[in-house]
Amino acid sequence: MLQKRKRILTGDRPTGNLHLGHYVGSLANRVKLQKEYDCYIIIADVQALTTHWDKDENLARNVYQITSDYLAAGLRPEDSIIFIQSMIPEIHELTMYFSMFTSVNVLRHNPTIKSEAAQHGFSDMTYGFLGYPVSQAADIAIFKADLVPVGEDQIPHIELARKIVRRFNSLYKPVLVEPDVLVGDVPRLIGLDGQAKMSKSLNNAIYLSDSIEDVNKKIWNAVTDPARIRKTDPGHPEICTVFEYHNVFNSNNTEEIETDCRKGQIGCVECKKKLAAKINELLEPMRERRQQYNQNDIRDILIEGTKTAHLAAKKTIQEVREAMAIDYFAKK
Ligand code: TRP
Numbered sequence: 001m002l003q004k005r006k007r008i009l010t011g012d013r014p015t016g017n018l019h020l021g022h023y024v025g026s027l028a029n030r031v032k033l034q035k036e037y038d039c040y041i042i043i044a045d046v047q048a049l050t051t052h053w054d055k056d057e058n059l060a061r062n063v064y065q066i067t068s069d070y071l072a073a074g075l076r077p078e079d080s081i082i083f084i085q086s087m088i089p090e091i092h093e094l095t096m097y098f099s100m101f102t103s104v105n106v107l108r109h110n111p112t113i114k115s116e117a118a119q120h121g122f123s124d125m126t127y128g129f130l131g132y133p134v135s136q137a138a139d140i141a142i143f144k145a146d147l148v149p150v151g152e153d154q155i156p157h158i159e160l161a162r163k164i165v166r167r168f169n170s171l172y173k174p175v176l177v178e179p180d181v182l183v184g185d186v187p188r189l190i191g192l193d194g195q196a197k198m199s200k201s202l203n204n205a206i207y208l209s210d211s212i213e214d215v216n217k218k219i220w221n222a223v224t225d226p227a228r229i230r231k232t233d234p235g236h237p238e239i240c241t242v243f244e245y246h247n248v249f250n251s252n253n254t255e256e257i258e259t260d261c262r263k264g265q266i267g268c269v270e271c272k273k274k275l276a277a278k279i280n281e282l283l284e285p286m287r288e289r290r291q292q293y294n295q296n297d298i299r300d301i302l303i304e305g306t307k308t309a310h311l312a313a314k315k316t317i318q319e320v321r322e323a324m325a326i327d328y329f330a331k332k
Contacts, residue, residue, distance in 0.1 A: 008033055009145035009179075011042030011085075014062035015052060018069040019205035020279070021189040021198035024248060025151055029184055031074040033149065039080040040143050040309060041070065043302075046086045047136065050129040051120055067298050069208050072290040077301045083309035084302060085139065090313035094138035094320060095131075098164050101171065102134050110156050137161035141168075141176045142313045149182040173323035175316075189248065194223040194241045209290070212280050219245075219276040224268045231267030242268070242275055250278040 010030065012018075018027065033039060043063055049056065067082060075082065085091060107113060107130050117125055133156070140148055140161045148158050158181040165176045188197055191204030198205045206218055225240045227233065237243035237258045246254050257274070260266035293301075321327040 005036070005038045006146040007038040007040065007144060008147045008149060008182075009040040009042065009140050009143050010149050011040075011044050011139070012066060013044045013048040014059065014066045015048050016062060016200045017065055017207045017209055018073070019198055019200070019207045021205065022069075023073060023208060024186055024189050025184060026149065027070070027073040027075075029149060029186075030080070034075060034079040037147070039075075040145065040312075041075065041080050041082045041305075042085050042139050042309075043067070043083065044085045044136075044139065046092075047132050050126070050132045051116070053126075053128075063302070064295065064298055065209075067302060068290060068293065071293055071298070071301070072208055072286040074286075074289065077305065081305045081308050082301060083306040087306045088142070088310055088313045090310075090317040091135065091138050091142050093317060094142050095135040097320065097324065098134050098138055098141075098168070099131060101167055102131075102160075102164060104130070106160070107131065107133060110160065112153050112156050115153075133157045133160050134164070137164045140179050141165050142316050143309070144177040144312075144316060145179050146177060147182045148179050149184065151188075152183060155181055155183065168320075168323075172320075172325075175319040175323045190241060190244055192218055192222045192241065206279065208283065208286055210283065211287075215279050215283065216276045219272050219279065222272065224272075228268060230264075231269075232264040234264045235261035235268075237261050242272055245275055245279070246271075249282060250275060 010026070012022070030039065030041070043066055045059055045063055048059060048062070052058070063084060070080075070082060071077075110133055113125075113130065113133065117129070122129065136157050137160060140158075141164070148154075148161070150158060158179060162178050165178045168176055169178075190196060191198045191202055192206065193202070193204040195202055195204055206215060210218070219242070222245075223241045224243075225236045228235050240261075243254075243257065243261065246257050250257070253274070257266060257271060261271065318327070322330065
């Protein structure tokens with residue numbers, strides 16, 4: 001018998017252009033996974049509203065931008081169903097059913113919710129923000145995803161999704177699938193300024209949409225070992241951002257660079273040039289792929305993906321309603 005392919009669901013909030021941190025942390029993996037799995041990629045625009053409800057004028061632009069970044073990175077519309085969260089009403093319906101048996105205290109103690117609330121300076125949380133993990137559980141459950149590849153910060157949400165699905169299945173009927181988390185083994189990419197994380201809000205990112213010149217300029221300004229003034233000064237790669245990037249983007253040559261840096265045989269200028277060339281080598285095929293899609297193509301891809309996702313969601317919600325015995329007009 002032909003074995004059914006496992007289904008993956010993952011996605012992002014459309015809050016800005018995707019950068020190299022997203023690429024090494026998740027996109028590169030998705031590009032690989034799309035060949036083996038049934039892949040659903042959610043553009044979580046409703047979830048973006050939980051923190052950006054007053055900046056909705058950027059939302060449409062960001063939805064198109066993130067899709068363009070996905071395609072540039074190598075997600076193929078033939079293999080990955082890219083769709084928009086707000087356009088699948090069944091997700092919101094399922095969120096509502098899930099919220100009937102999800103406790104407020106469990107949400108309040110969710111470590112990711114706590115740290116995000118602190119980061120955004122929320123003294124009080126909105127109902128939508130506190131409840132977004134419930135909506136995320138619905139994102140996953142409505143598509144009966146088997147696997148959810150995410151970063152570490154998302155683990156509490158996937159754990160909750162598992163619990164909610166288990167609870168639903170035992171309360172009503174076992175129609176939903178308990179998802180497994182698939183955590184990447186890549187460490188988080190540090191920022192150009194040496195800060196712990198590459199991020200748009202810290203203004204320390206290289207974007208997938210950056211030009212050759214942007215990349216060269218950003219690497220040129222990146223922080224290196226402050227003790228090194230002359231090329232002949234021995235360097236300390238272990239505290240150098242540029243070296244850390246060599247580790248990620250130029251892994252075949254790191255040993256040589258490390259030795260030469262420690263001996264003062266390669267200067268920061270040359271080292272940065274080598275790195276910038278490597279990063280541009282990675283981004284070049286993305287630049288070419290991006291060229292292949294105009295605004296209308298992206299729109300068509302989103303329409304098509306959303307249509308396919310909607311069909312799958314409608315099927316599940318029927319089963320959900322039947323399980324909950326609220327399918328009032330179904331012929332028995
Ligand atoms: N919370 C995820 C993030 O901020 C985005 C997301 C929304 C998601 N729904 C999802 C991820 C479902 C995996 C599965 O990156």
